[in-house]
Amino acid sequence: MIKKNFCFFVSTLDSGGLENYLLRFLEYKASDFNKIVIFCKAGRGGQLEKRYSSISNLIIYKKKIGFFNPKDYISLYTFFKKSKIDTICDFTGNFAGLILFTANLATIKKRVVFYRGSTNHFNESKLRLLYNKFVKNLTYRYATNILSNSNAAFDFFFSHDWRNDTRFKVIYNGINPQQFIEEKENLRNEFNIPKDGFVVGHTGRYNMAKNHQTILKVAKELCTKYNDIYFLLCGNEVKDKLKAKVKKEKLEDRIILQNNREDIPKVLNTTNCYYFPSITEGQPNSLIEAMVSGIPIIASNIEPILETTPKAIHHRFKNPMDVEGFVAEIEKIYLNRDNISSYCCTEWARKHFDHKVLFEKFYNEL
Known part of the structure; x- marks a missing residue:
């Protein structure tokens, strides 16, 4: 089996539910990847950075990506091409939309989004909700796989019958006891x-x-x-x-x-x-x-x-x-x-x- 290059998008590497989940997953499965890139799109690492760095085939890339800055996404497109990424996975729910769109332009075949919350995590306003709807539509259109760690998340974010869409899967958090x-x-x-x-x-x-x-x-x-x-x-x-x-x-x-x-x-x-x-x-x-x-x-x-x-x-x-x-x-x-x-x-x-x-x-x- 050919090992591939993967890029995981997170905001930071501060200790939290998502960050610990991804760390445990990568520690368990690192040998099955050729190259792992952790892309911190808030532009900084965090408390778990040292533990992530201890994984031998893992690179941490810290680059702030704006909500709608064309230069950032042109730079991201170039990054995808140079890094020869085979699969991306973005853990930021709806806000993965522009990342997935750019990955599609870069002809990355596997584009995964993982919803880790079951409600909006921002102060809602007309403008923010409009942007949220825009990126959600991009996410739905350009994701090849749509994952969540709860049914509640899909029930909140997707009002249609997501259970009949094969791209949607609920995968619960794993814990090594x-x-x-x-x-x-x-x-x-x-x-x-x-x-x-x-x-x-x-x-x-x-x-x-x-x-x-x-x-x-x-x-x-x-x-x-x-x-x-x-x-x-x-x-x-x-x-x-x-x-x-x-x-x-x-x-x-x-x-x-x-x-x-x-x-x-x-x-x-x-x-x-x-x-x-x-x-x-x-x-x-x-x-x-x-x-x-x-x-x-x-x-x-x-x-x-x-x-x-x-x-x-x-x-x-x-x-x-x-x-x-x-x-x-x-x-x-x-x-x-x-x-x-x-x-x-x-x-x-x-x-x-x-x-x-x-x-x-x-x-x-x-």
Whole structure:
């Protein structure tokens, strides 16, 4: 089998669900590629750049591409031709449109788009929605393969019956459970959390979709009511954005904030309950990691999360803004911590998100 040259388009290489997913996929399948180019179209790398660079046949290319700058796309066309790219894959949903159009002009036969969110991630205005419609039409016309990690994404972005279009495929995120199974250490000593303290965890970068404001409201109620409950929140900019609010509530010792960390298995080992009240998602890697680790989960009842979890626990999920509902559900786990098996779905998650199966499915689309 002839190995080909692939180009993957991302915005940056900052740590996030997409960036970690692609890194894991490439670490697993790198030997099946001739050359891999990671094209950072925001013009910069990020926190995961060093790990990406450690893959021997991988090149990182950082070049800012504007939303509608003809010079950028002429330059991109030249890049495609010089690099002899066989397949491109853009992970930015509708905003892949002009990339796919340019790739078509450059006679690249395989043009893949991968939707990683289930709603628009921009402040909507007439002009922005008009541009979004324009690039979406280009995406639909010039993509040879249209992928998503949830049915919810296709239901949102494509109102026609996409299920009858063979270009559309849902490929769920794959997780290798070994690093979570093998890690035995936790971070209680580092964060001065008592051995018998009850820790509610959340992992995810700071943005409106992750709903940190509701997490803080829930944390305040529970930490005020019980003196042995702690919250551990980590992700890009989490500490920077939330430390002033936590300090104002005088809960610095009970609500522990961390920016991006590379030892997520240890973070998860520190927790007794995982709380994930997202307002919108694609398919959350963080939640899958928690399930694989065997932690009881409480989450919002949005469609992408319902699609990612077993139906048997859906009755425990709440509207993303339901502070009292979340307080009650976390309190149930806290008061019955010795009988939490019904909240866990370890084996289900390991079976449904087997990285070997799902990475092969993705590779076969390229």
